[in-house]
Amino acid sequence: MKPGDAPVRDSLEGLRQRLRAFADARDWEQFHSPKNLSMALIAEAAELVEHFQWLDQEASRKLPAEKLAEVRLELADILIYLVRTADQLGVDLIAAAEDKIALNEQRYPVDLVRGRAGRAEDF
Structure with missing residues:
Protein backbone atom coordinates (compact mmCIF):
# COMPACT_ATOMS: atom_id res chain seq x y z
CA MET A 1 0.00 0.00 0.00
CA ASP A 92 -4.30 -14.65 -5.45
CA LEU A 93 -5.87 -16.70 -2.66
CA ILE A 94 -9.44 -16.22 -3.86
CA ALA A 95 -8.58 -17.40 -7.39
CA ALA A 96 -6.55 -20.31 -5.97
CA ALA A 97 -9.45 -21.35 -3.73
CA GLU A 98 -11.90 -21.16 -6.62
CA ASP A 99 -9.58 -23.31 -8.73
CA LYS A 100 -9.23 -25.85 -5.91
CA ILE A 101 -13.00 -26.01 -5.36
CA ALA A 102 -13.48 -26.70 -9.09
CA LEU A 103 -10.92 -29.52 -8.90
CA ASN A 104 -12.60 -30.95 -5.79
CA GLU A 105 -15.99 -30.85 -7.49
CA GLN A 106 -14.50 -33.15 -10.15
CA ARG A 107 -12.65 -35.37 -7.67
CA TYR A 108 -15.61 -35.72 -5.32
CA PRO A 109 -18.82 -36.02 -7.35
CA VAL A 110 -21.89 -35.56 -5.16
CA ASP A 111 -23.50 -38.81 -6.30
CA LEU A 112 -20.46 -40.82 -5.18
CA VAL A 113 -19.41 -39.12 -1.95
CA ARG A 114 -22.51 -37.54 -0.39
CA GLY A 115 -22.47 -38.34 3.33
CA ARG A 116 -19.20 -40.26 3.13
CA ALA A 117 -15.75 -39.31 4.29
CA GLY A 118 -12.97 -40.22 1.92
CA ARG A 119 -12.11 -40.07 -1.73
CA ALA A 120 -14.44 -41.02 -4.55
CA GLU A 121 -11.86 -43.58 -5.73
CA ASP A 122 -12.36 -45.47 -2.46
CA PHE A 123 -16.06 -46.15 -3.17
Whole structure:
Protein backbone atom coordinates (compact mmCIF):
# COMPACT_ATOMS: atom_id res chain seq x y z
CA MET A 1 0.00 0.00 0.00
CA LYS A 2 1.36 3.40 -0.98
CA PRO A 3 1.12 6.42 1.32
CA GLY A 4 -2.30 7.99 0.86
CA ASP A 5 -3.91 4.77 -0.41
CA ALA A 6 -7.04 3.87 1.50
CA PRO A 7 -7.17 0.18 2.43
CA VAL A 8 -10.01 -1.88 1.04
CA ARG A 9 -12.11 -2.79 4.09
CA ASP A 10 -13.60 -6.19 4.81
CA SER A 11 -11.73 -7.97 2.04
CA LEU A 12 -8.80 -10.26 1.64
CA GLU A 13 -7.13 -7.58 -0.46
CA GLY A 14 -7.60 -5.02 2.29
CA LEU A 15 -6.08 -7.42 4.81
CA ARG A 16 -3.15 -8.11 2.47
CA GLN A 17 -2.50 -4.39 2.11
CA ARG A 18 -2.72 -3.77 5.84
CA LEU A 19 -0.38 -6.66 6.67
CA ARG A 20 2.14 -5.52 4.05
CA ALA A 21 2.07 -1.97 5.49
CA PHE A 22 2.46 -3.40 9.01
CA ALA A 23 5.53 -5.41 7.97
CA ASP A 24 6.98 -2.53 5.91
CA ALA A 25 6.67 -0.07 8.80
CA ARG A 26 8.68 -2.43 11.02
CA ASP A 27 11.22 -3.41 8.34
CA TRP A 28 10.10 -7.05 8.66
CA GLU A 29 9.95 -7.81 4.95
CA GLN A 30 13.51 -9.10 5.27
CA PHE A 31 12.21 -11.85 7.59
CA HIS A 32 8.99 -12.61 5.71
CA SER A 33 10.27 -15.12 3.20
CA PRO A 34 7.83 -17.80 2.06
CA LYS A 35 9.92 -20.33 4.01
CA ASN A 36 9.73 -18.41 7.28
CA LEU A 37 6.09 -17.49 6.88
CA SER A 38 5.04 -21.05 6.06
CA MET A 39 6.94 -22.33 9.08
CA ALA A 40 5.18 -19.77 11.29
CA LEU A 41 1.85 -20.76 9.74
CA ILE A 42 2.29 -24.43 10.60
CA ALA A 43 3.36 -23.55 14.15
CA GLU A 44 0.16 -21.52 14.58
CA ALA A 45 -1.90 -24.37 13.12
CA ALA A 46 -0.37 -26.66 15.74
CA GLU A 47 -1.40 -24.18 18.45
CA LEU A 48 -4.96 -24.30 17.09
CA VAL A 49 -4.98 -28.11 17.21
CA GLU A 50 -3.93 -28.04 20.88
CA HIS A 51 -7.27 -26.43 21.77
CA PHE A 52 -9.16 -29.40 20.33
CA GLN A 53 -6.87 -32.24 21.39
CA TRP A 54 -8.79 -34.89 23.32
CA LEU A 55 -12.19 -33.25 22.82
CA ASP A 56 -14.98 -35.30 21.31
CA GLN A 57 -16.87 -34.05 18.25
CA GLU A 58 -19.63 -32.38 20.24
CA ALA A 59 -17.30 -30.62 22.69
CA SER A 60 -15.22 -29.28 19.79
CA ARG A 61 -18.38 -27.55 18.48
CA LYS A 62 -19.39 -26.07 21.84
CA LEU A 63 -16.29 -24.37 23.21
CA PRO A 64 -16.64 -22.24 26.32
CA ALA A 65 -16.44 -18.48 25.60
CA GLU A 66 -12.89 -18.14 26.97
CA LYS A 67 -11.61 -21.06 24.87
CA LEU A 68 -13.43 -19.77 21.78
CA ALA A 69 -11.73 -16.39 22.25
CA GLU A 70 -8.34 -18.14 22.27
CA VAL A 71 -9.23 -20.21 19.20
CA ARG A 72 -10.36 -17.03 17.43
CA LEU A 73 -6.90 -15.50 17.88
CA GLU A 74 -5.17 -18.68 16.69
CA LEU A 75 -7.34 -18.62 13.56
CA ALA A 76 -6.36 -14.99 13.05
CA ASP A 77 -2.65 -15.89 13.31
CA ILE A 78 -3.11 -18.64 10.71
CA LEU A 79 -4.95 -16.29 8.36
CA ILE A 80 -2.31 -13.58 8.78
CA TYR A 81 0.56 -15.93 7.95
CA LEU A 82 -1.37 -17.45 5.05
CA VAL A 83 -2.10 -14.03 3.54
CA ARG A 84 1.51 -12.91 4.02
CA THR A 85 2.83 -16.09 2.39
CA ALA A 86 0.51 -15.67 -0.59
CA ASP A 87 1.52 -12.01 -0.88
CA GLN A 88 5.21 -12.92 -0.96
CA LEU A 89 4.55 -15.46 -3.72
CA GLY A 90 2.10 -13.35 -5.72
CA VAL A 91 -0.71 -15.86 -5.22
CA ASP A 92 -4.30 -14.65 -5.45
CA LEU A 93 -5.87 -16.70 -2.66
CA ILE A 94 -9.44 -16.22 -3.86
CA ALA A 95 -8.58 -17.40 -7.39
CA ALA A 96 -6.55 -20.31 -5.97
CA ALA A 97 -9.45 -21.35 -3.73
CA GLU A 98 -11.90 -21.16 -6.62
CA ASP A 99 -9.58 -23.31 -8.73
CA LYS A 100 -9.23 -25.85 -5.91
CA ILE A 101 -13.00 -26.01 -5.36
CA ALA A 102 -13.48 -26.70 -9.09
CA LEU A 103 -10.92 -29.52 -8.90
CA ASN A 104 -12.60 -30.95 -5.79
CA GLU A 105 -15.99 -30.85 -7.49
CA GLN A 106 -14.50 -33.15 -10.15
CA ARG A 107 -12.65 -35.37 -7.67
CA TYR A 108 -15.61 -35.72 -5.32
CA PRO A 109 -18.82 -36.02 -7.35
CA VAL A 110 -21.89 -35.56 -5.16
CA ASP A 111 -23.50 -38.81 -6.30
CA LEU A 112 -20.46 -40.82 -5.18
CA VAL A 113 -19.41 -39.12 -1.95
CA ARG A 114 -22.51 -37.54 -0.39
CA GLY A 115 -22.47 -38.34 3.33
CA ARG A 116 -19.20 -40.26 3.13
CA ALA A 117 -15.75 -39.31 4.29
CA GLY A 118 -12.97 -40.22 1.92
CA ARG A 119 -12.11 -40.07 -1.73
CA ALA A 120 -14.44 -41.02 -4.55
CA GLU A 121 -11.86 -43.58 -5.73
CA ASP A 122 -12.36 -45.47 -2.46
CA PHE A 123 -16.06 -46.15 -3.17
